[in-house]
Amino acid sequence: MGIILKGISKSYDGQAVLKNLNLKINQGEFHVLLGPSGNGKTTALSVMAGLVNPDSGSVFIGGGEVTSLSPDKRNIGFVFQDHALFPHLQVFDNIAYGLRVRGIKEKKIKKIVAHYLELVRLQDMYNKYPFQLSGGQKQRIAIARALAFKPDALLMDEPLSHLDALECERIRDELKRIQAATRVTTCYVTHDHSEASALADRISVLHKGRIEQIERPEEIFYHPKTDFVAxxxxxxxxxxxxxxxxxxxxxxxxxxxxxxxxxxxxxxxxxxxxxxxxxxxxxxxxxxxxxxxxxxxxxxxxxxxxxxxxxxxxxxxxxxxxxxxxxxxxxxxxxxxxxxxxxxxxxxxxxxxxxxxxxxxxxxxxxxxxxxxxxxxxxx
Ligand SMILES: Nc1ncnc2c1ncn2[C@@H]1O[C@H](COP(=O)(O)OP(=O)(O)OP(=O)(O)O)[C@@H](O)[C@H]1O
Ligand SMILES: [Mg+2]
CATH class of the missing domain: 2.40.50.100 (RNA polymerase II/Efflux pump adaptor protein, barrel-sandwich hybrid domain)
Known part of the structure; x- marks a missing residue:
């Protein structure tokens, strides 16, 4: 169960971006991939999501191998940096989208959407279009949409980076609360170490396509193994x-x-x-x-x-x-x-x-x- 990357390598134009990456994220864990720009965080997350094919290695999500499956067959929720809601759909339909694709009946969809709107505390926004929402509200709807179809894993790539400090902290706390309530296995990418320590059960520090240290936040912060992590x-x-x-x-x-x-x-x-x-x-x-x-x-x-x-x-x-x-x-x-x-x-x-x-x-x-x-x- 959880997410496992086994021996993942990926190069672009002869440049190795991921080098025999091994990572095991436990079922229900809030895991943060932390590292500076250009060190392969998005690439690793994209390999989990099926958006990028690795040159070698295998990916397991929710107990089964998914290496050769397309993103829509992996049962994962994905939240991007720029929330990427469907602009022509109201909030309700944005959240309902993944449920309709899975053939769930409208009556049940209503209940599920209401539940997730409540979870992200935006019950009154169901009939708004994305352009009528603030950045933080859009991000919360994107999280609700990613969770609504009960994914095996939630993957998030710097989802708070466009928000101001106050909004960022508010949604970060919300996210932690939602993850604790749903216990969905989560992999969250950031380059911000204070964000990582506020959210993570465990942190992986990624350096040049390899994991340099993987431990609980307090161990990463107070017991770094290397100069780079320190x-x-x-x-x-x-x-x-x-x-x-x-x-x-x-x-x-x-x-x-x-x-x-x-x-x-x-x-x-x-x-x-x-x-x-x-x-x-x-x-x-x-x-x-x-x-x-x-x-x-x-x-x-x-x-x-x-x-x-x-x-x-x-x-x-x-x-x-x-x-x-x-x-x-x-x-x-x-x-x-x-x-x-x-x-x-x-x-x-x-x-x-x-x-x-x-x-x-x-x-x-x-x-x-x-x-x-x-x-x-x-x-x-
Ligand atoms: N599609 C692509 N084609 C060519 N090179 C790529 C491609 N995607 C990523 N790269 C390269 O791979 C390296 C790692 O990129 P990646 O996006 O995974 O880094 P990152 O850790 O997410 O960085 P950031 O914090 O800036 O988002 C970079 O040098 C980047 O230029
Ligand atoms: Mg990135």
Missing amino acids: KFVGADNILEARLVEINGNTTIFSLNSLGLTDQLKIKARTYPVFARNTKHRLCLHPEKIVVSHTPKGKNNFLARIIDIVPQGAVFKIIGEIVGLSGLKLRAVVPKTAFKINSNTEKIWFSFPPDALHPLCGRSCRAAIPQRACNNINLFK
Whole structure:
């Protein structure tokens, strides 16, 4: 059951877009395919939908193989970026379309359409034409239409990208509620990591046609396996460090970022699989850095302020570590947590040892014994 892609490859003009892609989406799961532009998300979704034929590999939906079936034979609901409602049909007939194609009687169709209009909270709009609806309303009708014939899978390609931030958040929450109510197996494509984490049971990060990491949102965000995933989800402070000493629960690393000779020590938790004198890449979430006028905690670095960017309720502060020219760290702090005077030139960046997460290329669950890598309490 669910959706399975087995060994899917696809090239266009000799360029490999999907490279032996394997993915198993569980029955009832809300799965998000996340990745930057041009990395094969739409192509992967189109292969599931039957809109693109893979060069090799097979596709299973709802328990059966569908690789050679056309889209209309796959029993899938599809929601595109631009909602694509039939412009000449009223809302009722748009939702009824897939039911009529399946030969369902009009009396039953009325009931089903009423149910899905209620689900998307647009009961009063049944006789409107698409041009009379807002973008968000159109998107909700498109979702109702995709769900009405009880598909085995719901496939969505950046369906909220044309909406303003408020409308986007509102429909996103609605979508989550509808999926939870219907438990339809869902594959949702986006390049927006906050949208992915708000919606997903699990996220696949797609990079150059391959899945780089597939896990629950909190693991993707706080335990990225690779530089690519870390940077893509905003954990973009990456420190190159050499493990110099293990002291019980604390491990001392020296920073040798950018080939500098200066030795700067940082304290991290002890990760039992790491040995002395080995090199590591440690990522540090910007929001885990505490910014203050005095040093606080176990790792304190004086930083020269390079830039302060106000972003809604937070400041994004970029600082260059004093004594390590070239090492820049980015901190994200609530505006209420820190006062900056116009003449402030240097501040302290501090972070606790367990804020550092090693990018070891493996899932923390597999690589590190339980609780050894708990910069958030995932394993409780
Ligand atoms: N029909 C096509 N013919 C030729 N090349 C294509 C075709 N469809 C996609 N590509 C190429 O395949 C690559 C992946 O495209 P795809 O649309 O899957 O990316 P994406 O991850 O969905 O990107 P975006 O976030 O911009 O929508 C791109 O380099 C694109 O140019
Ligand atoms: Mg796309």
